[in-house]
Amino acid sequence: MNDELGCGGDVDCQKALDDLYAYVDGWSEGTERTSIEDHLAACAPCVDAYDFQASLKKLISSTCRSVLPDDVRSRILEAIANCDGEPSTDTPVDA
Amino acid sequence: MADQATFVADTEPFMGSLYSTALRLSGNKADAEDLVQETYLRAFRSYATFKSGTNLRAWLFRILTNAHINRYRSRSRRPDETDLGEVEDLYLYKKVRNQSQLGRSAEDELMDLFGDGEVVAAVEELPDNYRVAVLLADVEGFSYKEIAEILDIPIGTVMSRLHRGRKSLQQSLYEYALDRGLANVPRPSEVTT
Numbered sequence: 001m002n003d004e005l006g007c008g009g010d011v012d013c014q015k016a017l018d019d020l021y022a023y024v025d026g027w028s029e030g031t032e033r034t035s036i037e038d039h040l041a042a043c044a045p046c047v048d049a050y051d052f053q054a055s056l057k058k059l060i061s062s063t064c065r066s067v068l069p070d071d072v073r074s075r076i077l078e079a080i081a082n083c084d085g086e087p088s089t090d091t092p093v094d095a
Numbered sequence: 096m097a098d099q100a101t102f103v104a105d106t107e108p109f110m111g112s113l114y115s116t117a118l119r120l121s122g123n124k125a126d127a128e129d130l131v132q133e134t135y136l137r138a139f140r141s142y143a144t145f146k147s148g149t150n151l152r153a154w155l156f157r158i159l160t161n162a163h164i165n166r167y168r169s170r171s172r173r174p175d176e177t178d179l180g181e182v183e184d185l186y187l188y189k190k191v192r193n194q195s196q197l198g199r200s201a202e203d204e205l206m207d208l209f210g211d212g213e214v215v216a217a218v219e220e221l222p223d224n225y226r227v228a229v230l231l232a233d234v235e236g237f238s239y240k241e242i243a244e245i246l247d248i249p250i251g252t253v254m255s256r257l258h259r260g261r262k263s264l265q266q267s268l269y270e271y272a273l274d275r276g277l278a279n280v281p282r283p284s285e286v287t288t
């Protein structure tokens with residue numbers, strides 16, 4: 001069926017890849033975690049694809065973090081200290 | 096009215112990650128600072144409505160993303176959607192895997208292929224909806240359920256935005272690699288399928 005990844009055309013590969021992002025993100029609810037794990041245990045090309053996605057996620061995580069400068073922190077804390085804390089007339093936070 | 100000391104003690108640990116996200120959302124330090132300050136002032140004024148024991152970090156990110164969306168709507172900074180119809184799944188992986196060297200981890204290969212600045216630029220180029228989803232999932236590590244609550248959208252929408260955002264991101268990264276001559280494969284436009 002799908003042999004783009006060199007899985008040998010295993011029909012399970014497409015199903016596994018469809019769920020790959022959810023698996024990489026650690027989301028098991030609604031995805032068949034055990035069936036993906038069974039498939040990965042038996043299919044080296046799909047393990048490569050999984051490793052790649054997981055590595056890209058880690059790379060994004062490490063590169064997109066920035067350090068909060070001390071002066072910015074101080075200014076924000078000062079703004080809070082100067083805030084009367086009364087509910088504003090802005091749109092209320094509905095969270 | 097919330098007690099300032101309590102509010103600061105509870106929320107200050109999250110200021111760094113809120114700032115980092117704000118920087119990626121707004122694209123510059125001045126706007127990021129404004130956005131985080133607005134988030135904290137709104138949160139402080141509404142702190143009485145926060146239910147203790149629930150997810151404070153997610154609550155703060157919800158305020159941050161709402162504040163960003165309100166600004167973004169008024170400024171109309173970026174197009175909301177992008178045409179990704181032709182981008183396939185695992186785009187980058189399929190393009191670069193043939194160049195892999197034996198015995199090297201995917202992580203090492205990716206770090207060789209892309210500079211930090213390029214990854215950040217590719218994330219910042221994403222349309223707003225996709226960028227927010229990628230930042231919350233990949234950088235902040237929120238679950239799909241938490242992202243759904245933060246953005247007030249169904250989990251299926253979270254997954255599709257992430258999916259599309261990642262496709263778009265992989266396409267941009269591949270373009271960067273081509274521009275620097277690091278990927279020795281044809282451009283997408285040159286590929287006939």
